[in-house]
Amino acid sequence: MKPIKISEAVVRRLPVYLQYLNELSKREVQTVSSQDLGHKLDLNPAQIRKDLAYFGEFGRKGVGYDVTYLIEKIRQILKLDQPLNVGLVGAGNLGHALCNYNKYLKDNMKIVAVFDADPHKYGERINNLIVQPTSELARLVQELNIRIGIITVPAPEAQNVANHFVEAGIEALLNFAPVILKVPDEIRIHHADFTTELLSLAYYMETGGEHA
Amino acid sequence: MKPIKISEAVVRRLPVYLQYLNELSKREVQTVSSQDLGHKLDLNPAQIRKDLAYFGEFGRKGVGYDVTYLIEKIRQILKLDQPLNVGLVGAGNLGHALCNYNKYLKDNMKIVAVFDADPHKYGERINNLIVQPTSELARLVQELNIRIGIITVPAPEAQNVANHFVEAGIEALLNFAPVILKVPDEIRIHHADFTTELLSLAYYMETGGEHA
DNA sequence: TAGATTGTTAATCGATTAACAATC
DNA sequence: TAGATTGTTAATCGATTAACAATC
Structure with missing residues (x-):
């Protein structure tokens, strides 16, 4: 079903995304672009898009990523939606x-x-x-x-x-x-x-x- | 003088080598090969040899690395020989x-x-x-x-x-x-x-x- | 529509590993 | 000498980045 092997480097970045997204959420920011994220986290925006794209299409072209939705998705990926x-x-x-x-x-x-x-x-x-x-x-x-x-x-x-x-x-x-x-x-x-x-x-x- | 850029990955492995070498030293082991090290640390022996070779020739062909000498050298590389x-x-x-x-x-x-x-x-x-x-x-x-x-x-x-x-x-x-x-x-x-x-x-x- | 930004492919870059001559 | 293991080059592998068509 998902035969693509996800590298450890990718997995280790996901919690970092999550951490910053939670911060944005607390500040009631609605939307964030890979550019914003990259700037804040010192990562290449293309890398961030690619990381996320391994798991699905979470963004909207021309708009960016919905903060709340992306948090939910990353939590699912990391299996934090279960005890x-x-x-x-x-x-x-x-x-x-x-x-x-x-x-x-x-x-x-x-x-x-x-x-x-x-x-x-x-x-x-x-x-x-x-x-x-x-x-x-x-x-x-x-x-x-x-x-x-x-x-x-x-x-x-x-x-x-x-x-x-x-x-x-x-x-x-x-x-x-x-x-x-x-x-x-x-x-x-x-x-x-x-x-x-x-x-x-x-x-x-x-x-x-x-x-x- | 040393125009070669050492990657962060290499630098982060050096303290790990050091830690294990200290352990060997305490056990009074004299000599260690890249094979031994690799086995213990779950790393490729070639990688270990290459890591060390960035900084000099510390080993003896056919023999391996002198534990005490290598400790001293890695401490120098990490600048742990000064306060x-x-x-x-x-x-x-x-x-x-x-x-x-x-x-x-x-x-x-x-x-x-x-x-x-x-x-x-x-x-x-x-x-x-x-x-x-x-x-x-x-x-x-x-x-x-x-x-x-x-x-x-x-x-x-x-x-x-x-x-x-x-x-x-x-x-x-x-x-x-x-x-x-x-x-x-x-x-x-x-x-x-x-x-x-x-x-x-x-x-x-x-x-x-x-x-x- | 015009501007922005995604998802994705292709290009680049760098790191790991294999292989082997040198040599202890 | 024969066996072992380094230092190093070349080959491979994988990860990052650039570029751009798709599209909101």
Whole structure:
């Protein structure tokens, strides 16, 4: 039915479009052109049109894209029009921070359970969630239909947590620990390692940076 | 002297190499081949050799790469062999979490100042840092030679903080708020927005995901 | 209608991979 | 020497951009 393979680059731009469209929607902007979008997001307008065209004809020639309609369509493409439950292991600062992002996710994607291996944390409240022992992971992944796992434990424990998630039948993982994890090929894993990000920035610094 | 333009993709892989090499070093592994690296990091060995070859001849034919030597070389390429000071605005959970990553950065890159706009947070200790009022940003960026800024404030304040950083003479920014920021072209800005990351994962979920 | 902007094809550009001579 | 692995060129692959007919 849809034999065209969509590249990862395209998929990663869709949430960015969505984010800005939501902003426009809040400002009650009705319509946006690929030119507008491209200017704001620093992307080529042709690229934006092509990205969207992979999934259908969402615009009107001579007019542009209806903001509300395009939001709806992108949400469908990303499958955000159906519930998608997320579980998080590692109730440290980073874990707390991510739980607070639930409000940005709104939609149907939600962190529905938080786990930690430290007994001192069991029962702690994070927003409307209560920290559970990691031993409950497998059971709750099943029970709550958790399909995406977030890993925010220290690096040495990350692989272990990943293994638990995989055994529990998780479909995808988002890893924040600064290590490369091995998981079966059928599990999708994204790395959101901020150290990597920061170190690569260093490359672009002018040398001999002491000014003055 | 070096007229070859290095692509961003290459630069972003270097810290990943570095991370794994550090791991090997800790395990006292002496030598590694592009094949080993490729297998571990899920990259084509030819690509790894090519990436490294942009910067020099670091390997030995028939042998591979000396782990310690390659670490040293990559650190030089990324300019991690000289001090690089980082400032962070937003002492919330995420800010705290990132400060704890200082230990992973070790090297010469360090978060040397933390700022927040909330007077209740002034004076709060995070590891060995004390939260400063954002009004001190410009002064301390100069005084401490801060060259990279990290933004971990709520979305509505992010642009404002970015402006302050730019006025203070920052060279690069790492933004964690889920908004697109406008900064002058000469400032390098990377977005580390975890919502984008998570939403794009949704695309790869099987539809009709309720199992059972 | 005239002006604007899409969807899409073709052209360009760049990045990845294969292949292999050089050499440890 | 034989086997292994680099550095590098050439081939392939894929992604971005330009261009334009279609049409609102």
